[in-house]
Amino acid sequence: xxxxxxxxxxxxxxxxxxxxxxxxxxxxxxxxxxxxxxxxxxxxxxxxxxxxxxxxxxxxxxxxxxxxxxxxxxxxxxxxxxxxxxxxxxxxxxxxxxxxxxxxxxxxxxxxxxxxxxxxxxxxxxxxxxxxxxxxxxxxxxxxxxxxxxxxxxxxxxxxxxxxxxxxxxxxxxxxxxxxxxxxxxxxxxxxxxxxxxxxxxxxxxxxxxxxxxxxxxxxxxxxxxxxxxxxxxxxxx
Amino acid sequence: xxxxxxxxxxxxxxxxxxxxxxxxxxxxxxxxxxxxxxxxxxxxxxxxxxxxxxxxxxxxxxxxxxxxxxxxxxxxxxxxxx
Numbered sequence: 001x002x003x004x005x006x007x008x009x010x011x012x013x014x015x016x017x018x019x020x021x022x023x024x025x026x027x028x029x030x031x032x033x034x035x036x037x038x039x040x041x042x043x044x045x046x047x048x049x050x051x052x053x054x055x056x057x058x059x060x061x062x063x064x065x066x067x068x069x070x071x072x073x074x075x076x077x078x079x080x081x082x083x084x085x086x087x088x089x090x091x092x093x094x095x096x097x098x099x100x101x102x103x104x105x106x107x108x109x110x111x112x113x114x115x116x117x118x119x120x121x122x123x124x125x126x127x128x129x130x131x132x133x134x135x136x137x138x139x140x141x142x143x144x145x146x147x148x149x150x151x152x153x154x155x156x157x158x159x160x161x162x163x164x165x166x167x168x169x170x171x172x173x174x175x176x177x178x179x180x181x182x183x184x185x186x187x188x189x190x191x192x193x194x195x196x197x198x199x200x201x202x203x204x205x206x207x208x209x210x211x212x213x214x215x216x217x218x219x220x221x222x223x224x225x226x227x228x229x230x231x232x233x234x235x236x237x238x
Numbered sequence: 239x240x241x242x243x244x245x246x247x248x249x250x251x252x253x254x255x256x257x258x259x260x261x262x263x264x265x266x267x268x269x270x271x272x273x274x275x276x277x278x279x280x281x282x283x284x285x286x287x288x289x290x291x292x293x294x295x296x297x298x299x300x301x302x303x304x305x306x307x308x309x310x311x312x313x314x315x316x317x318x319x320x
Contacts, residue, residue: 063307070304099307106309111255153252153310187255 006233007033009047011077011093013068014039018054018090018210025210026051030226039071049086049229050077052093054146054208064107064149065095074100086130086229087202091147094194094204102202103195104162105154107147111187115148119218120185122193122207123173126166129196130232131203134224140177141170141221143207145185150206152188152195159189170194170205240285240293244315246306247278281305285317293317 008026012019019036027034035045044050057068068074074096081087081102089097097103110116119142126137135141154162162168170193174183184191186206194205209222248254254276261275283300287293297315306313 062305066304066307098309106307108252108310109255111253113255113259155309 005031005033006048006230007035007046008049008051009035009037009044010051010053011037011071011073012039012053013055013057013071013092013096015057015059016053016055016092018092018208021208022051022053022090022210025213025222026226029213029223030230032230037073039068039073042072042076044073044076044080048233049088050080051210052077052087052089052096053210054091054093057092057096060092060149063095063099065092065097065099068092068096069100078102081197081202084199084201086232088131088229089202089204090208090210091145091150091206094206095149097202097204103197103204104158105152105195107149107206108151108153108187109149110147110151110185112185115146116150116185117144117146118185119144119212120207121173121175121177121183122170123177123179125168125171127228128166129169129200129203129228131194131196131225131228132169134228134231138177140173140175141207141209141212141224142219143209143212143222144218145207147186147206150186150188152186152192152206154189162192162195163190165198167195167198168192169196169203170207239320240287240290240317241320242281242283242285242293242297242315242317244281244283244297244301244305244313245278246281246301246311246313247276248310249312252310278311284320290317290319 212219212222
């Protein structure tokens with residue numbers, strides 16, 4: 001059976017700068033509906049999926065994502081997520097999700113202290129998630145990163161739980177899929193590049209799939225993540 | 239009115255990469271006696287409160303809910319009547 005298009009709601013914080021990339025990828029490349037949601041709004045406008053985009057919300061003041069977490073729309077986003085709504089955070093959006101408590105852990109300053117801006121490889125750890133269902137476990141994606149604070153950290157017991165519950169979706173790797181400290185761009189624990197919550201409806205990742213949806217941009221691997229999300233709604237409907 | 243003076247620092251178990259880089263700079267100055275450089279934040283704010291206890295309670299709530307992320311940071315503060 002066919003379903004109508006998904007609606008992606010892209011939150012715009014002051015300082016977001018990947019909001020248009022996310023809008024373009026979902027609306028023009030994946031041919032879904034998309035709408036911007038201003039951070040002062042309190043209406044998610046019937047979005048099926050909320051995207052917290054990359055950027056430097058509130059100038060990264062105090063800590064990355066710390067102040068954005070208190071934007072009026074975040075009350076709605078948190079409620080939406082707690083009711084099972086799908087929320088994804090990319091880069092700064094991942095930082096906001098951690099600050100808001102929707103995902104565990106924190107993104108600290110890159111171990112190198114350098115802002116890392118480049119294409120790199122991430123390995124898909126498994127495809128038993130709505131973000132990776134259209135990808136094979138172990139596949140290597142070419143996706144860009146652009147961050148100064150992407151060093152994922154959580155207490156040992158939380159990391160163990162993420163590992164045990166298969167909540168780690170993506171790890172930094174080399175082009176062959178090998179995980180090593182050389183392939184870790186920021187010092188993240190266990191090369192973690194992206195995780196989901198226990199219920200699987202909230203996902204955060206530092207790499208930018210929305211910037212890798214067209215081969216003209218150097219890679220279209222990011223599209224597979226959005227296609228997985230879209231597919232998960234189709235499966236739900238069938 | 240009270241003045242709250244808050245110090246936020248990375249928890250001791252967390253490698254402070256900024257501190258390490260600054261330590262290297264200090265050693266380059268020839269000050270080899272310096273070690274264990276840790277970088278944090280100092281936040282000063284006025285708090286309207288009827289007692290020192292209330293000022294402390296408000297300051298602690300601000301620290302826990304926003305000013306510090308206790309996953310990676312510790313905080314301490316003093317309050318002084320002004």
